[in-house]
Amino acid sequence: MGTIDIAPGDFISDMALDLKLVIGFVVVTLAFIYVPVINETIVRSALGLVMLLFVPGYSLIAALFPGKKDVDGIERAALSFGLSIAVVPLIGLGLNFTPWGIRLDPIVVCLTIFTIACCLVANKRRHELKAEERFSIDFSKAYDELKEEVFADKAPLDKALTIILIISIILSICMVAYVIMVPKQGEKFTEFYILGPDGKADRYPTRYVLGDQKPVIVGVVNHEYRNVTYDLVVSLSDSVTVTRLYSERLTLGDNQTWEKKIDVKPDRTGTNMKMEFLLYIDGNMTAPYRECHLWVNVTAPLT
Missing domain, CATH: 2.60.40.10 (Immunoglobulins)
Known part of the structure; x- marks a missing residue:
């Protein structure tokens, strides 16, 4: 196996687009949480839910599986939801034993640090692979790749599992949207x-x-x-x-x-x-x- 040369500055400048988008999403979410006026809009709730239910898990999956062939795109999306649901409560449990407690500011800080740290680790691990082996998302070809993933020549069981994963992701997104658009009024x-x-x-x-x-x-x-x-x-x-x-x-x-x-x-x-x-x-x-x-x-x- 040959050595891989990484030029100075490539580590950050060559960060994959998906990792840049994750970090950018975190920054935008922080703005909608703390900047007056915009932090009173419904966008804050929408970004906050995505920050809780998807972003931490995606960054962790990116760090664990830097290779293109490690996990396919649909599995990454499904695992991102699952790991986020596991990671966020664990962070909250840890904060419960600190002087800061489970409050908005400590949770936001910890999730931000966790997400950015995972993105940096993912970026480092991807740079340790050959360019053609690194996982990346070509957004211009995302639909074609998804179509190929679903309708490729696979065993019936694999096709069924793939379709179930896609349906689960769509249902999760719809449920989140419903919760945002039709919030339930609690006890007065x-x-x-x-x-x-x-x-x-x-x-x-x-x-x-x-x-x-x-x-x-x-x-x-x-x-x-x-x-x-x-x-x-x-x-x-x-x-x-x-x-x-x-x-x-x-x-x-x-x-x-x-x-x-x-x-x-x-x-x-x-x-x-x-x-x-x-x-x-x-x-x-x-x-x-x-x-x-x-x-x-x-x-x-x-x-």
Whole structure:
């Protein structure tokens, strides 16, 4: 077997078109995720699904099988879907054990690094082969190659498997398109929560001296699939009296989050008094839509 000379600069400049398109697709997807205005369009969802369900698997297949005869085109496409479905959850599982967790930014970064790294490995391995042995896609002849793949002189079982693969790929694409075009509306609800002054679900202020003013963080997240006007009321009640300590009106769009640190100041002394955080919706003040509460003790100041 003869040696293969690779001229300086060929490694990147001679990168196959399919690998360049994969890297270009990743860059375009990042733009539609993070650039304002365009990241609110349906294109973001479409590119994101392709990024999750096809691109990582294709780049991995390219790295594993650099040769033209290793795996044919239809099998590459089918394996790209299958490996993507396997790789993405594994990346998510790994992120779950890191300080970053399973969030958008860490997932995007990891998928980007994984995809580009696989493309570079695939490019290197292809350059280690003779030019005529490297896998590449001639897009101008793609239809003819697909037709030849399906209708070539093969055993009936091989033809059947090839047709099944093609149908599976087409059905997958159609299902993805359906999910994008007809998104299912989930359950309508509103998140309502209170946190301590450190932004955590502990160290709530429950002991006051009359005249003290202590902060509590209140959060509202709208998942009602519409703009909603809320009324937030903080009240203090015992067995006899109910007084309002704080109130505010806010309007949130769908999926919008509101979080604010408010200072609460009890107006009287007492033990085991109920400090209620009440959230009303659409101006209906007859019954709270969501509620949280703390049991507080308020003592008189020392003289």
